[in-house]
Amino acid sequence: MTFPHLAAIDLALAYNSEHPVVEGLNLVIQPGTITALVGPNGCGKSTLLRGFARILKPRSGSVELSGEPLETMDTLAVARKLGILPQRPVAPEGVTVRQLVLLGRYPHQNWWQTSGTEDVHIADAAMRNAEVLEFADRLVVSLSGGQQQRAWIAMILAQQSSVLLLDEPITFLDMAHQLEVLDLLRKLNAEAGITIVLVLHDLNLAARYAGKMILMKDGRIAATGSPEEVMTKDLLLGVFSVRCHILQDPVTNRPFCIPIDIALPD
């Protein structure tokens, strides 16, 4: 498998006619890594992910996949390389896990084709991988939050794309379900070399799971690098205006922050 790499070139993103949320942004996502986009509310991290996912068209600049601008590529060809899990996805009421996962085969089918045996096999493998095969014939809406999220991940796995973009995939989940989803993503990254880009709110979980962190503020990149490079007192103070202690996570030896207080402006 070749690993397409995703890059933003002088990218500006905006909603409607508003002032750009993201501006003049240059970034290359390292293939085969887990990259976490972090930063305060409204910093543009979800917007950037939506730009990468071609949900939001660039105001200027471009997003490139292996050197080709997304806008000039066939969107189905993009879908075969790039899988997207939006914020809080909602499955239609009468849809089972298997049906949802089979929809991931859509970009591989002709306009008249329906799912054949090969698609069914790939969907089964995706469900096994995401550990939802036992729920295959249950309605998605009847599952717990973590199980639903894993069903959606199985859908984008069935897409057989090598880059996954996930917008806050664990925000509404409890602690156990959060670990369940993140462990799954780490496994996919380690075993299949899938590139993962995800927006996370929890800095400590980001530092624990991501190989690379991108810290954003006001639509620009404030810092990028390994968790050790990004999770520093000064950077967190500058970006969040919060004074922190940085400790070492005793489980993973990654940096771990404990907020002290909000730094008042002088």
Added chain:
Amino acid sequence: MKRAFGWIVLLLLSACLLSLFLGEYRMAPAMVVRAIFSHSAPRADRFITTSVRIPRILIGVLTGFSFGVSGVMLQSLLRNPLADPGLLGVNDGAGLLVTLFLVYFPAASGWLLPAVAFAGAMLAIAALLALTSKFAFQPLSVLLNGIALSLGFYSLTKIVKTVGDWQRVQSAIDWLQGNLTGVSWPQLQILLPWFIPGLAAALVTAKLLDIHELSDDSAIGLGARLGRERVVVLSIVAVLSGSAISVTGPVYFVGFLSGNLAQRLVIGSKRETILLAGFIGATMVVLADLLARLLIAPRELRLFFLINLVGAPALAWLLISQNRIAKLAAARARAHGGK
């Protein structure tokens, strides 16, 4: 699911058979068979069977099928169980253009009627898209705009009826009744060239609906071209419901009811749901038409009174449960403070 199909098809066949036998002029099965196959049958029998009842039943099947299919397509595309050609202004858009046509171009051929109704349906759908796309097709915004459009088109139709030549207006009023009185083979011939390609296109594009039904973002992620595909699907809806409306007059609730029923009965692909909704719609129209002929015979009820009797409370029930869902979603969004 297979069972649901079996039952509905059985129900439809029984409704069709009953419609052959029953009516103001009651015929025993043997008489009907003889009227169809034997030239020696009484002329009245032959006329009622082959020129009145059979075409009327077939037209009921085709129009009901069209409304049912349109209902599911709109409901999936707009992610809105309340969607129905009638509730979104499509009926009244078609109604306005057909009335204008009947009042100001009475000499033109009846063959043009489905084209005119299609144009009206497209007009209504285009207006709805323009009004609601900004709000990302939120269910309530779509419904409210659809109702506003309906009322707008309805009022314009009223004005045309008031200022137009009364004799010509009368033919428009007959059409606006919403029933199948007096239809025969010519109407069936007019309908078929719209129905067959419309249904084929609906079945082919069904897989688009599976994708669009998820959410804009997920659909884009799977490679959907939202704008273009929406126009394609809505055009198919306009072909099917427009041509059906051109024969029946404005009909409400058939798409809404059969769409929701089919979505609940089928756990499967949209293609199956579309077919099932078609059969349910056909059954509803044939049954309602039969009752409309029987209940106050020798006079005929407007068949869609009967469907509205079922449709209105069902819509109210769905609105109440939707409202509850919307409130929950709003509360959740507030609790988490958006992005």
